[in-house]
Amino acid sequence: MKNMQAPTKHEIDTLAALLRKRKQHLLKEIRQVLRRSGNEHYADLLGETGDIGDESVATLMSDTANAEVTRDILEVRDIAGAEERIAAGRYGICIDCGDAIGYERLHAYPSCKRCLRCQQVREKTRASTPHPKL
Numbered sequence: 001m002k003n004m005q006a007p008t009k010h011e012i013d014t015l016a017a018l019l020r021k022r023k024q025h026l027l028k029e030i031r032q033v034l035r036r037s038g039n040e041h042y043a044d045l046l047g048e049t050g051d052i053g054d055e056s057v058a059t060l061m062s063d064t065a066n067a068e069v070t071r072d073i074l075e076v077r078d079i080a081g082a083e084e085r086i087a088a089g090r091y092g093i094c095i096d097c098g099d100a101i102g103y104e105r106l107h108a109y110p111s112c113k114r115c116l117r118c119q120q121v122r123e124k125t126r127a128s129t130p131h132p133k134l
């Protein structure tokens with residue numbers, strides 16, 4: 001797809017703010033659910049940044065077995081990945097084909113890492129990859 005441009009500095013700032021806000025919201029929600037379900041330890045482990053290690057996340061997800069928490073954590077990790085790409089100057093670039101993702105798509109889905117075309121390909125092939133890399 002042509003005519004797609006990588007997001008400008010200003011656009012990235014806007015998207016970064018959206019990501020930050022969304023992440024704070026998710027972390028708050030995760031902590032609330034954990035406290036409610038008696039997992040204080042994890043609620044404390046999950047700091048303001050949500051910056052917990054892979055091992056802790058894996059344990060957390062298997063221990064709580066709470067679909068809501070699991071989904072939220074995966075999204076937080078997606079957001080953290082997007083923030084890493086911003087820091088590395090690779091944000092808004094499809095991780096599969098290297099094309100620019102396009103501001104409209106990023107705005108609707110700021111943590112997305114693939115262009116629409118690659119996402120569609122991936123969704124079609126998902127059935128044959130039962131253990132996708134997180």
Ligand SMILES: [Zn+2]
Pocket residue numbers: 094095096097098099114115116117118119
């Ligand atoms: Zn792509």
